Amino acid sequence: MKALTALATRLDNAANPIVVKELRQAVQGRFVSGLLFFFLIVQLLTLGSFVLFSEHVTTNFESGRDAFNFLLGILLGTCIFFLPAYVGLRLAAERSGSNPDLLFVSTLTPRQIIMGKSVASLILVLLIYSTCMPFMAFTYLLRGIDLPSIFILLAMCFLAIAVGLHLAIFAACIPCGRGSRFLNALLTFGALVALFSSTLGAATGMIQSGVGSWINSTEFWAGAVSLVVLAAGAVGLLVILSLAMIMPPSANRIMPLRIYLTAVWLIVAVLAWYWAGQTGDVEFLESWLVGSVILSGAGVLGSVSERDSHGPRLARSIPRNPLLRTGSFLFFTGAASGILWALLVAIVSFLPFWAFAGCLPATVRRPPDPDLLFGAFVFSCYCFAYALTASVIKRAFLRDSVLVPYASTIALLLVVGGSILPVLIGYFINYQSWYGHDFFSYWLLGNPFAVLFSKPEYIRDAAVFAGGWAIVALAVNVPWLLGQVTAFRPAVPLPPAKPPEIVTPAHA
């Protein structure tokens, strides 16, 4: 008995405080118990109706499938809309300035907070599943669906629900004012609608094609593994982003995100290479390249909004070993480190295709599409050109008037201005002959998205323009980048401070 008590105490101590709090609130509140009762009633009524009132229940071989479809729709709707709303709104309320006590006056780490919210919300999903699964499994007896299909579809829906919940947690973590809060909620709702409709659509298709019968095929397991990896990747990214949102600004907020993205990017590269070697298909490699271009482009555009100087907290964590320090520079928060990280991602992404084209697995059926490679390269040049120009403008002209977090806005304004203004100017200059104009496309040179839809001749011109601009912008930034690298030095160590001890209050 003593051993059991000790084990219970140990488990209790190990439990995440947020999980304990959330589950206690869920048990004591009306929302979750109401939801569970609602499910029980709806399922009883649905199955009861199918059994009692269906005229051809004995001859209809699709009753089970129809009932399952109906119940799955309700389950998905509840878990993709109501549960994320419940979790997200509560977290947003707890994070709001008027409600500081629950999450941010204690020593709970951002990781504990996000993981606690994540685990608690997934436990709620399991609770709801536990009320649904017996009824959904029962639909097998009504015919039209087999048990493997039921469990496969429920597992697939669980993955989609997990993504939806983490999306809501991430949205709740974004610090925003009243106006942007509404926009944030609207965008999140839009994303959830897309997730709901795509999941329900996929589930319906899978039911009709009899997914349970493919369970022994390689395609099924390849698809299942891909889906699990994709969902886990999305959940991981959302967790990392949520963490970055709630970490203190003085912390190295960007490090977990860059490490995660670098790891995923490298793992996918290895998988794509392996896949090309095994199957001879280079589509996966090409997709990886497009993803890399998006990653480096978003990375460089986002990085210019990071700070230029490290506070004492960051300086204390800079490694003393020169080798480690050089490597870690790319993973420390800062505009220069972000730009160099994005540049490295871009270079390493294109290198295998151009420098090591001959090293591609011998089994590939065709070389990667050169137009795609060239277009991706030019797009990447545009991203760097705009971001580096914004960085220069920010430092040279707007140092005092624009806050550091808004430097990315300058880059985006440059993109919008560069895309629209030349076209407008060109239109007014060549008003009479605009549509038949030979050099129509040259007015589009400022538009990075034009390379996605234009002819190869235009892309060559765009490459000269964007490549030249990116090189000039990089050259202008080099002194500053070198200065940032040189300034990346560890702080002088302070004598270790004695951590405060937690003791029983003196009044006890």
Add this chain to the structure above:
Amino acid sequence: MKVDVAHLKRYFGRTRAVDDISFSFASGQTFGFVGPNGAGKTTAMRILATLDEPTDGDATIDGVSVVEEPERARRLVGFVPDTLATHHDMTVHDYLDFFARAYGIRNPHRDRVVHSVEEFTNLLGIREKFLNALSKGMKQRVSLARALVHDPPVLIMDEPAAGLDPRARVELRELLKVLSRQGKAILISSHILTELAEICDGAVIIEQGRILRAGSLNELLHESAALRTVIIRPNGRGDELHKELLEMPDIQAVRPVGHELEVDLAGSDETCSDLLTQIVSRGYRIYEFRQRRVGLEQIFMTITKGEVQ
């Protein structure tokens, strides 16, 4: 244990909520943080409690920066906000237990700590009540209990007495005295200055984000002593004395209040003594002659203008 606030600034756009304030207080001291509404008290306190980031400057608690090491600073601070937000579906005991867990206090120690805090703040009788069913006074006690769960050496309290009935206010005052005797450094903001004066060792007076005066209560009273008020109750000939007082060199103003005269006088204790000698030497008989002690409220009213940004 010392709390040092150094050149703290917090700007919201063009509004300078906190504009370069510096002060310090130490263990066993209770400091009042006084200012009109919108003066920047809550903003400064939120920064000290690591709930907000300063635009510039820093504050250290026992050498731990609230900007650079907020996680460590939180171990050292207990923050009592002006209102306890409504948390649904949570009992008082669950709330305190959550914070004990959050501060890493493990069982069986945790149960003892929570029980002792509930006992100290007189919450044992309502520990199973839901938070949203509590009165304002009870919520303030819960808030204080939450701030004490990890036994922090520094307490930051933002308007803890606001909206409390007289009994709850007296109870809170007694709790604060006990905590101060235990050696906690307490920074407390309140608009009830008479009560603040009873429990505080010092005060920081702030307006429009800037510190107007800061120091121990004695220092503040001494600084304000250049202008003092003397109450004189003459035995007849009040009007005559009134006129004569107005002709005397250090007298700023004379106000008849019933049978008494309130005299504003510029100078020191010596000047008061000279005044009494002069009055008596001119043949006036005096029943009562006393200086009115300047309180925190008077200092506050004298040096603040009640302006907001």
